[in-house]
Amino acid sequence: MSDAYIALADGRVLEARARSPGRTRGELVFTTAYTGYEESLTDPSYAEQILTFSYPLIGNYGVRSERFESESVQPRAAIARELTDDVAEWLAGEDVPAVDHVDTREIVTTVREEGAMACGIAAGPDATPEDAVEEMEACKPMSDHVDIGAQVSVSEPTVQEGDGVADVALIDCGAKGSIISSLTERGADVHVLPYDATPEDVADVDPDVLFVSNGPGDPENFVAAQAVVDAFAGDLPMAGICLGQQVITSALGGSTEKMAFGHRGVNQPVRDLRSGKVVMTTQNHGYTVDDTGPLEVTQVNVNDDTVEGLDSTDLDVITRQYHPEANPGPHDSLGFFDEVLELAEATPPVAAD
Ligand SMILES: NC(=O)CC[C@H](N)C(=O)O
Known part of the structure; x- marks a missing residue:
């Protein structure tokens, strides 16, 4: 049974697996990078975004703070086909929601066809699809973050x-x-x-x-x-x-x-x-x-x-x-x-x- 939901601005709600619990919202984007996940996840340019990794396995060489680009995790949430325990535990420790076991090809195709869009995530034992939709509806356009x-x-x-x-x-x-x-x-x-x-x-x-x-x-x-x-x-x-x-x-x-x-x-x-x-x-x-x-x-x-x-x-x-x-x-x-x-x-x- 799913314990995580991703709500997209086009009305779809995708089911996923919670790897780090929580509710959040942000602009949905994707990276095709196959290495450098620690650098991406600590890059301040990802603030207020939900980062989807199109590469199917993220975390296969562990997590080391020497590779961080800043002191904290910067995207509001991470989505992957499969996250290793190392990455999931790191993100949970930082209170950043993370989900996997979702068809990231569908997400990437949607963003390529419809553009970066508002997204809401609800992950964890009590999460519901409605929670994710509520988050997505509260998501502001990027340009409205005037003092980012x-x-x-x-x-x-x-x-x-x-x-x-x-x-x-x-x-x-x-x-x-x-x-x-x-x-x-x-x-x-x-x-x-x-x-x-x-x-x-x-x-x-x-x-x-x-x-x-x-x-x-x-x-x-x-x-x-x-x-x-x-x-x-x-x-x-x-x-x-x-x-x-x-x-x-x-x-x-x-x-x-x-x-x-x-x-x-x-x-x-x-x-x-x-x-x-x-x-x-x-x-x-x-x-x-x-x-x-x-x-x-x-x-x-x-x-x-x-x-x-x-x-x-x-x-x-x-x-x-x-x-x-x-x-x-x-x-x-x-x-x-x-x-x-x-x-x-x-x-x-x-x-x-
Ligand atoms: N990495 C960056 O500096 C990103 C610049 C700017 N925020 C953009 O999205 O285009």
Whole structure:
């Protein structure tokens, strides 16, 4: 007998098995990633979403906190064909509902055909289909989470020290830990500032480069980060990843739009228009840049031609829609962080004799 229910906005209620009990709601999305479940489940960009894994077995190499991208589980719930006990116990310990023994192919097909949609989950011995429907009906559209940055950002500035080769002011809109460590490992000191930092807060850091991080939800809601970009445009080099690309583009006069079902996975092909080379990338986004404003398109998605990389030599801007820092990989695009530090005119550390 089923002890979990998944209610979809199109009226269907799917039966499943409860692996971590609870009731919740969120925007239903899917990832095709076959590794990196710990990284995905701790990626702050998944806040307010219910994450379906299309790969049928999730958890086969255990759960280790060294691989986490943030301190907590970020999606509101997880759905898989089969979750291992390790993952189910981890999610139960974090009070995040999880269900399996459901046809995830049906969920993925539905999201691909009808788009990311409101979803409700009820899991556990007393769960009923009506509970799941009630949750689904209370689910807000993503763009209505206007202050979602407050859920995922640091509340006070912090500094992650590298080797002093450059000062990076990083606006934390829900940054993945590996974005920060990719910069500190290259010697940069990263000044992590809250998502609502002001231009004065950034000026106090006197950075060599401004970096806007990834993050959840609608980039148009990150008005403070857009104001910071606007204030320093042309005066300070800038870089951004994912939400960072979207925020920088909007602030410079371009715009973004919601995609039908987005890109979430670890094998999204991206073509660099200058070299002609294609690299495999990790992605997690539901919005895309549609008007690039003053920025030039440098990279595109091979599957659907959406914008994957932008730059401006006049404004010293370089951005990526995908995740060059990707753990556990692919690591084909890690060179992005070297380009960011070149933009900052970082001084290489003096080699020891
Ligand atoms: N990973 C991200 O930064 C995601 C950006 C944005 N929230 C989107 O869904 O498109």
